[in-house]
Amino acid sequence: DGERAAAPAGPAARAVSGPAPLPATERTPPCTLPPSPLAPRHHWVVDASAREAADPTGHPEEPPRVVATVLPSAGRGAPASPGGSARPAPGASAQPGSAAQPDVSAEPGGAAASVVLEAVSRTGVFPLSDLGERMVLTTDLGFDSLMLQELDIIIARHAPGFPTEETFKPGLTIGRLTELVAPHLTHAPAPAVPPLPREPWETPAPRGDEYAATAGVDGFPEVRQFEERLDAITAGGADFPYFRVHRGTIRDTTVIGDREYLSFGSYNYLGLSGHPAVTAAVHEAVDRYGTSVSASRVLSGERELTVRLERALAAFLGVDDCLALVSGHATNVTAIGHVVGAGDLVLHDALAHDSILQGCALSGAARRPFAHNDTDQLAHMLRANRSRFRRVLIAVEGAYSMDGDLVDLPAVIELKKRYGALLMVDEAHSIGTVGEHGRGVGEFFGVDRSGVDLWMGTLSKAFASCGGYLGSSARMVRWLRHTLPGFVYSVGLTPANAAAALAASELITAERVRALRRNAELFLSLAASAGLATGSSAHTPIVPCLLGDSARTLRVADRLYERGVIADPIFHPAVEEGLSRLRFFVTSEHREGDIRRAVSVLAQEVSAAGG
Structure with missing residues (x-):
């Protein structure tokens, strides 16, 4: 038609070439951000000299072992006195199950040894009997930075104020870690319990087809049920x-x-997928940038095209800033998994999309659904549970894709404010389709955009592309840009997808x-x-x-x-x-x-x- 034939020259050209650069006086100077208090990531390279310096005496083939009683999950929380470094009882047997096995939690510093050994055992999946105080976490036990982070989180439950940075130093041994933990220990292990049963890899080799049902995916019962x-x-x-x-x-x-x-x-x-202006913008972007940015945006994957897309999305939504990611489903998963965690609660609509449920599972937070669009039940849940959790996140959708109705956004925002909760709105199906100009349920209800902590949406529907975005305050987006795992550790949007979404945003009238x-x-x-x-x-x-x-x-x-x-x-x-x-x-x-x-x-x- 005539409208479509005339369109390519405008949005297509602007989507690739863009406006003139901002004057130097308007550019935001770079700044160094502190690590995220929620999810620190530490990385380093351990060279040969560092490995040798870790223990100048060298490690014997069978280092002395420290045996500790494992803490049962439900038995934590009793107060304890800090102690010194842990040592096995002289002459005691170090073999699991031995009658002479010492109860290190009863010795000075034994509580710290129990905490450290249990944490190392659980994180690295090592039998307690295989751990020795002179073992180096990185070189001997193979801990990488993410495992060290998990170890640090487990230890911090018992030793608040423990010097986190020490955990990430090359050459750290189990013995040294015990010494560092002891002065900060506030939660003692529960009374001694029998040693762990032998680990699976210590049992005799299986016979015949004992594990046939789990040795290959084809044998899974859920595969048969699916068929x-x-x-x-x-x-x-x-x-x-x-x-x-x-x-x-x-x-x-x-x-x-x-x-x-x-x-x-x-x-x-x-109808913007296949629109001549969108298609032309994609062709120009591929000619200029290629088919992939070939790296995480944090490194060499940043392109001006994607930066301008994020500015356009922010303006379209009426928020300070936006962050674009490569998958709508993954956007929900990584955002929820990052913002809340153990000790938090997610209250979500019973008809919430799978990506919201997967994000809850990743986060480790407690999860409770409320009846679809039932704000009275949501209010009851907030009233009964808000004080029991560090953070509470309310997760709703702008438009529900199975029923075709809208969230009662003003009522949910009022509850969010009344109970001091966080609010995330998934606008996968409402952005571009709802509101006078297609700017979603925020425009439809005329709410203040700051009343929602995270505006999430997809680029695969009205925006004729593929990917997802998160819109919020400038401070929130800056934090996400530097710490969100699904963004930091993922490749950036392809030039084609960024160009398509940018051109489409200019055609939504x-x-x-x-x-x-x-x-x-x-x-x-x-x-x-x-x-x-x-x-x-x-x-x-x-x-x-x-x-x-x-x-x-x-x-x-x-x-x-x-x-x-x-x-x-x-x-x-x-x-x-x-x-x-x-x-x-x-x-x-x-x-x-x-x-x-x-x-x-x-x-x-x-x-x-x-x-």
């Missing part, structure tokens, strides 16, 4: 509805094989968003008039048709496909058992006649499929 579910999907004769190969760009239509279908199965909400909203409202009203169950869908381009039974849902999806309409069937565990549905993603590119035809065909096939 049974897969067979059940097509048992009624319907075609398998997933992984169909599409030819070309999916907008309002798509081509599979040699046939064109009316598509309601993609996230190309504004109120006119496009209004066209999308008109189409979504038309689909929803026609479905309601036809007596179709659309649940709580409102104000979004996502319209579910709830059918309940999985077999019935698959039959209807198969019949729609035969009649040239694509809508994806959704079953358990993506939704609750008994709430299977067809999910329709409406775009700004759909024509009124196509929407009317799709709803008419849907109503006919739902009726024909019966209850």
